[in-house]
Amino acid sequence: xxxxxVALCAPLGDTCLSRGMVNxxxxxxxxxxxxxxxxxxxxxxxxxxxxxxxxASYLTALSxxxxxxxxxxxxxxxxxxALFARFWLxxxxxxxxxxxxxxxxxxxxxxxxxxxxxxxxxxPQLRAHGSELAADASGLDExxxxxxxxxxxxxxxxx
Amino acid sequence: MxxxxxxxxxxxxxxxxxxxxxxxxxxxxxxxxxxxxxxxxARSGLKGAIKAVITCxxxxxxxxxLALAFFALLFALNHLNLSLVAPASASLTLVxxxxxxxxxxxxxxxxRRWTAAVLVCIGVYLLAH
Numbered sequence: 001x002x003x004x005x006v007a008l009c010a011p012l013g014d015t016c017l018s019r020g021m022v023n024x025x026x027x028x029x030x031x032x033x034x035x036x037x038x039x040x041x042x043x044x045x046x047x048x049x050x051x052x053x054x055x056a057s058y059l060t061a062l063s064x065x066x067x068x069x070x071x072x073x074x075x076x077x078x079x080x081x082a083l084f085a086r087f088w089l090x091x092x093x094x095x096x097x098x099x100x101x102x103x104x105x106x107x108x109x110x111x112x113x114x115x116x117x118x119x120x121x122x123x124p125q126l127r128a129h130g131s132e133l134a135a136d137a138s139g140l141d142e143x144x145x146x147x148x149x150x151x152x153x154x155x156x157x158x159x
Numbered sequence: 160m161x162x163x164x165x166x167x168x169x170x171x172x173x174x175x176x177x178x179x180x181x182x183x184x185x186x187x188x189x190x191x192x193x194x195x196x197x198x199x200x201a202r203s204g205l206k207g208a209i210k211a212v213i214t215c216x217x218x219x220x221x222x223x224x225l226a227l228a229f230f231a232l233l234f235a236l237n238h239l240n241l242s243l244v245a246p247a248s249a250s251l252t253l254v255x256x257x258x259x260x261x262x263x264x265x266x267x268x269x270x271r272r273w274t275a276a277v278l279v280c281i282g283v284y285l286l287a288h
Contacts, residue, residue: 059212060197062190067183068260068272071253075279078249078286100285107278110271118267 002061003073009054010074011081016047066118072111079104168243171235175248178231180255182224184263189217191264250280 020043024034038044061070079101085091093101193199193211200208212218235244257276261268 059186059190062187063193063196066260066266067187067264068257068266068268068276070187071183071256072272072275072279075249075253075283078283082286096285100282103278103282103285105282107275107282110278111275118265 002057003070005057006054006061006070006074007076007080009050009057011077011084013047013050013054015081015084016043016050020044020047064117069111069117072107075104076108168239171231171238172244172247172251174231175228175235175244176251176255178224179228179248179252180259182221182226182228183252183256184259185217185221185224187221187260187264189215189221192217246284246286250283253280253283 020038020041023043024038024041039048058070058074061073082093082097082101086093189212190196193215196208196211199211203210232244232248235248253276257268257272260266
């Protein structure tokens, strides 16, 4: 679901940005404020919203999966763009591009079959936890010894 | 393309690839250090999840490098064709990320992931060619 959002939001956002920027007159560095005004045009605003959605989904995916798992999956967005172009915009797709689509799909299928996260060895974590427990236990031991010393002193006091 | 302009083009694409790889690795390391965002959101709500992300310095370092990669891409697009810059930077970044993931994030990049990275890399090149 999250990876699907990542793959869908990025190409849709880029397409909206591209469509919005093409509709605007040429922008030069002499008038940089026109770039700020461009942000508020409908297509570019929708594009930015979709790219924010992409970044949020991408960060969520990175919080539970490896980078080397997420990145090939995000490349599937290129395939979605090509399919949009073919079936929605009725653009012609060359044999080379169909080969590219097939290779990306194969690559994503390959990586998706494996584990999404590298298993970390638990021994060092257990060892660290064990040493913390040992430190606590030695502190407790010292307190007990001190308590028994105090009791001994109280016992030897003359009545 | 002359000898100098060839090296200039290589340097521009390399700048995009290197800054993008550093940005992706730092962002991934930040998200791993924060933990599963779905769990955080379930525990402390959306505000808690946003706070966990924006209080992580590694995340801002990553975003800084990603911004650098974006401006390097704009600079490269100003001098080179989109049909060269987009496929070259996208496919090279996949390979450099696999290498960086293995050495810096200590991810288990097994034969399956290497094969996937190479297949996607060639696929992106063919798609944008």
